Amino acid sequence: MEVGLILVLLLILGAEFVNGWTDSPNAIATVVGTRSLTPLQAVIMAAALNLLGVLSGTKVAATIGKGIVDASVIDLTTVAGAMISIILWSSLAARWGIPTSESHALVAGLAGAGLAAAGPNALLWEGWKKVLLGLFFSSVLGGLGGLIVMVAVYWLFRKATPAKTRGKFRVLQILSSGFMAFAHGSNDGQKFMGVFTLALVLGGVLPTFQIPIWVIFACASVMALGTLTGGWRIIKTMGMKLTRLETHQGFAAEVAAASVIEAATRFGIPLSTTHTITSAIIGVGATRGGFAVNWGVAQRLVLAWILTFPICGLISYLVVLGLKAL
Numbered sequence: 326m327e328v329g330l331i332l333v334l335l336l337i338l339g340a341e342f343v344n345g346w347t348d349s350p351n352a353i354a355t356v357v358g359t360r361s362l363t364p365l366q367a368v369i370m371a372a373a374l375n376l377l378g379v380l381s382g383t384k385v386a387a388t389i390g391k392g393i394v395d396a397s398v399i400d401l402t403t404v405a406g407a408m409i410s411i412i413l414w415s416s417l418a419a420r421w422g423i424p425t426s427e428s429h430a431l432v433a434g435l436a437g438a439g440l441a442a443a444g445p446n447a448l449l450w451e452g453w454k455k456v457l458l459g460l461f462f463s464s465v466l467g468g469l470g471g472l473i474v475m476v477a478v479y480w481l482f483r484k485a486t487p488a489k490t491r492g493k494f495r496v497l498q499i500l501s502s503g504f505m506a507f508a509h510g511s512n513d514g515q516k517f518m519g520v521f522t523l524a525l526v527l528g529g530v531l532p533t534f535q536i537p538i539w540v541i542f543a544c545a546s547v548m549a550l551g552t553l554t555g556g557w558r559i560i561k562t563m564g565m566k567l568t569r570l571e572t573h574q575g576f577a578a579e580v581a582a583a584s585v586i587e588a589a590t591r592f593g594i595p596l597s598t599t600h601t602i603t604s605a606i607i608g609v610g611a612t613r614g615g616f617a618v619n620w621g622v623a624q625r626l627v628l629a630w631i632l633t634f635p636i637c638g639l640i641s642y643l644v645v646l647g648l649k650a651l
């Protein structure tokens with residue numbers, strides 16, 4: 326491998342690490358918020374199940390690697406620009422305790438870099454249709470799913486005492502949190518596998534876009550390492566500030582979000598796990614009335630989602646132009 330390719334691959338792994346650091350906490354925020362697990366226990370569990378999730382398939386990786394930007398009109402410089410935009414924006418948002426969408430940061434970064442390299446022709450509509458479909462899955466189905474699962478839980482346990490319900494769901498929520506962590510790995514972890522493989526193709530290491538097993542393990546391990554570093558501010562925002570959660574409510578949010586993410590993954594649809602779990606938490610909170618949701622926190626989250634596309638796109642666009650000028 327040439328030095329330039331190695332540097333780009335390190336940037337991709339850096340973005341994957343940031344993904345594990347800033348996005349994976351969403352998977353365990355509710356289980357920490359309800360105190361079913363300690364933060365350390367939750368992070369270790371999330372790291373292990375994120376790893377297993379990444380190993381579960383490659384359809385999302387193929388969408389990111391082949392469906393967002395035409396590989397024939399970009400080079401390693403454009404990939405580097407996209408990764409730099411993700412690392413800068415996500416790290417900055419994490420300092421404010423705001424969970425960003427690495428999914429949207431990634432596609433926006435790739436788009437901005439592609440536009441700088443080759444103009445609008447670099448973008449592939451087929452892959453972007455899946456990105457838009459992912460927005461529907463995460464926002465609409467996530468919120469609706471949280472609402473439906475919460476109503477079902479209320480009906481099934483309508484005769485149970487609060488103390489009995491709390492004890493049962495403390496165990497169930499550990500399982501649902503594990504499901505959420507696995508789902509996060511299966512969708513989010515695969516995205517950077519796709520970019521990593523794309524870089525190998527661009528660098529001449531691979532003749533065609535075929536994800537090697539060592540790439541899967543490398544990306545999975547780095548994301549798991551990032552998860553182990555924790556994202557305590559994000560956990561506090563999602564698990565404690567957005568709405569007050571009991572164990573049964575955390576269970577409902579995680580089951581709904583993880584189910585939506587897994588369904589999208591099997592169709593190769595890249596979606597934001599941040600959007601999905603946030604929408605599910607809001608859906609769960611809405612069953613207690615609109616007052617139960619901290620709409621000020623929700624507005625901050627939505628603002629971060631909206632800003633992710635233009636900021637990451639602009640950063641990668643300017644980075645690529647600067648690198649090409651040099």
